[in-house]
Amino acid sequence: MTLPDTSSPPAPPNTEVVLEADGLTKHFAVRRSGRQAMTRAPRVVHAVDDVSLTLRRGRVTALVGESGSGKSTVARLLAQLYPRTGGDIRLHGESVTVRGGRRFRAYNRRVQMIFQDPFASLNPVHTVRYHLTRALRIHGHGGRGAEQLQAALVELLGRVQLTPAERYLDKFPHELSGGQRQRVAIARALAADPEALLADEPxxxxxxxxxxxxxxxxRDLKERLRLAILYITHDIASARYFADDTLVMYAGRMVEGGDSETVTQRPAHPYTQLLIASAPDPDRILGSAFSLDAEETDNGEPPSLINPPAGCRFHPRCPHAMDVCRTELPPRFTVLSDRQQQDPDGDHWAACWLFAPEGAAR
Known part of the structure; x- marks a missing residue:
């Protein structure tokens, strides 16, 4: 296995699109039993509806939302672990649908996933050496001789800063700390030499x-290997620190997106404001600039995804809801800053009727 030189300076930024989703949709059937199965129409959980996103080489895109919003389902759809109900997934512009076998393995060489719980994602009866060796051999990077394999293992652990490698190779997952286990999981993903990493709350x-x-x-791996990374999190503060771009998801739908600094410092959608107002912040004083006050942040629970509300899915909790919000699904509207008044093609958008241009239906 020949790995890129991680001692060299970071590669320059590159906007090449690696992986993209267009109108991605996933509905899970609700199981019924007995008489209900024969007398009632089938129902589905609208886990993900019409999600579009783009992952670019050398950039991190954060997908933020509360538990149950559909973030992990998006990652599993992009990894082709779930069949999609609708929409398209494109790798370097080419539509891809795989159902296992060699095509799935070829896709996974380029798109790897890092799971939330490193203890659950590693087999407890096998050593670090086994996990990494198996990944290298599956993806054809292990070399033919024992010396080549050993060198590849040492280099992989060096990439994730587990050195000296001999200290970790023959340990079992329970003998490692949580951080060390997650680094092993990252090393296993890197064994495929991927172009995109899907990190599900890592x-x-x-x-x-x-x-x-x-x-x-x-971040270091992104810069040195020019990886495209999807970073899934419920912590919007870490998205600002780590990600170049941030997308906000609520009840299966995207509600806001843009560069991370703008989305986290000047949130437009009321749900994004709610997320930020709910995050612990010792520097925030009572009565900060956000439009949601203490009473407005305590305004109900996410809706059922079996019977999602019509119109904007956030309207039952939104303090700014209008009649149109209850009936019409909002498209993406560009959020204009003072600097964008003459140039409305900014990349900050919100799916909210509050930002509809003058003359749009209200």
């Missing part, structure tokens, strides 16, 4: 003290 199961180290590792 630090949420880790101690606070070691989360930053893992995020810094992913």
């Amino acid at each position: 630090v949420s199961m880790l101690d606070v003290s070691i989360r930053l180290g893992v995020l810094n590792l992913l």
Whole structure:
């Protein structure tokens, strides 16, 4: 296995599109039994509806939302672990649908997933050496001789800063800390030499003290290997720190997107404002600039995805809801800043009728 030189300076930014989703949709059938199965119409859970996103080489895109919003389902759809109900997935512009076998393995060489719980994603009866060796051999990067394989293993662990490698190769997952296990999981993903990483809440199961180290590792890998990374999280503060772009998801739909600094510092959609207002912040004083006050942040629960509300799915909780919000699904509207008044083609958008241009239906 020949790995890129991680001691060289970071590669320059590149906007090449690696992986994209267009109108991605996933509905799960609700199982019925007995008499209900014969007398009632089938129902589905609208887990993901009409999600579009783009992952670019050398950039991190954060997908933010509360539990149950559909973030992990999006990652599994992009990894082709779930068959999609609708929409398209394109790798370097080419539509891809795989159902296992060689095509699935070829796709996974280029698109790898890092799971939330590193203890659950590693087999507890096998050593680090086994996990990494198997990944290298499956993807054809292990070399033919024992010396080549050993060199590849040492280099993989060096990439994720587990050195000396001999200290970790023959350990079992339970003998490692949570952060070390997640680094092994990252090394296993890198064994395929991928172009895109789908990181499903990769630090949420880790101690606070070691989360930053893992995020810094992913950032370093992004810069040196020019990876396209999807970073799924419920922590919008970490999205600002780690991601170049941030997308906000609510009840299966995208509600806001743009560069991370803009989305986290000047949130447009009322749901994004709610997320930020709910995050602990010792520097925030009572009565901050956000439009949601203390009473407005306590306004109900997410809707049922079996019977989602008509119109905007956030309208039952939104303090700014209008009549149109209850009946019409809002498209993406460009959010104009003072600097964009003459140039409305900015990349900050919100799916909210509050930002509809003058003359649109209200």
